[in-house]
Amino acid sequence: MLSNNTTASVIISTYNKPNWLKLVLHSYSLQTVTNFEIIVADDGSDEKTKLVIDAFALQSGLQITHVWQKDDGFQKTKILNKAITASKGDYLIFTDGDCIARQDFVETHLKLRKVNCALSGGYFKLVDCITNSISIDVINNQQCFNKDWLLKKGQPKSFKLNKLTKSKLKANILNRITPTKATFDGMNISCYKKDILNVNGFDERMKYGGLDREVGERMMNNGVQFKQVRYSCICVHLHHDRPYKNEESLAFNAEIRRATKQNKLTYTNFGIEKK
Template sequence: MNNIKVGIIISTYNNPEWLEKTLWGYMAQERKADEIIIADDGSRDDTRMLIERYAETLPIKHVWHEDDGFRKTKILNEALKVATADYIIFTDQDCVPRRDFIATHLRYARKGCFLSGGYFSLPMSISREMTHEDICQGRPFSIAWLRSRGLKLSFKCTKLVRCGFFSSFMNAVTPTKATWNGMNSSGWRHDLMAANGFDERMRYGGEDRELGERLFNTGIRSRQIRYSAIVIHLDHSRPYVNNEAWQLNNAIRKETRKKRLKRTEYGIDR
């Protein structure tokens, strides 16, 4: 996989503080990204200025459209249009990657597969406290460091254990299905383009998983790596959550499963 060109698509909206912490994580990667595309759902100028500053050290492309409500699926499709990488990892502005994140996705990548990674959620206090040095040194992925900042131990902390055998075992026994999750999933660009990208009718709530369901319908398999490819999920509010959006999305997903749709008519190519 050394000759594979890998891209990162990061969705963002009006949170440059969290986006900057995420970009610090990509600066510290063992295997660097060949391209990083910021899929910006209408952020203000402070996000644009941040991206311009980091474009000097990271291979960043900024794809933006005007703010007209939650249109994440549309801006992700715009990002896919400009992507040139063979293999693409999707994530969000609030997901700081461990230093082996890209390398791990590439190690598990296989033809005819997409990967479903994992996350570990932090409280707001630690999310705000993390510095550039902390992230570059990998401290937020240390259970001891997190405990020293007041985090209570729980079973979920097992996601932070960096041990190949243990991670592989947990990937195999976890009851959680390997679905396409926007904060940490990856696949081949030609598979995503064949599916016509994301369904642009969808709002917040399962909008990422619907793409995965169409990939399943084409015979693409999923692989679970939620204990191997890890991001730290920074805390934030979700003002865009509403029942009407969930109902719409559930209806679209139901149709996708019932008709075994492989391609959406409401995606990249309309």
């Protein structure tokens, strides 16, 4: 049940990846804080996903809400808007059903939150062989966030392994010096609910490709500052292909984003409220 001090709603988007969703949900049962609810934003998955969610609800003790819509192609913006509407927390953490959260993920987002500010996180991409090695035991032991374990299992060595640092000092330094801009990336982003409601949520005309960036750009135009936390709020991304990616939708979305930037738009008429 929601406790009296619940402040956050973790919104997890998913589509027909029940085995991965099971792992992702499990990572939230291990969080160092419990003052949050989970909203699964489901873009039309079959019954297998519902069974995973129902089982997790019984086992975890966390409040979880399954927001589902009929499968009608890639309609992520619509289900995310429904999830925002269903959320009870005044602070929203957005992530995906292929991103496993480190134990301090929710706590860190809540500790770093600021009024009129959004926290822009990132993810560490696991290669295919590592993805196939992830299990409940691996998550329990937090091995998928351990650089040495990953390297031993076949993850290539790279600077990006620094995304898994446990040092707050190192994380703060890297957050400040990274050339990567703080943007609204749906796999790891948080903001006050009122700030995304003020811009009317996601633009439901948009398919895959920049749909999250566009809502962030409207929030920026509306005065919300974006803070870089990619080395502080940690999650790992399971490897997969993107068959829903196509050039037509990318071009259509790019045109919407161009108009948002050029006209400094702060609101969409194609969001939560329809006009």
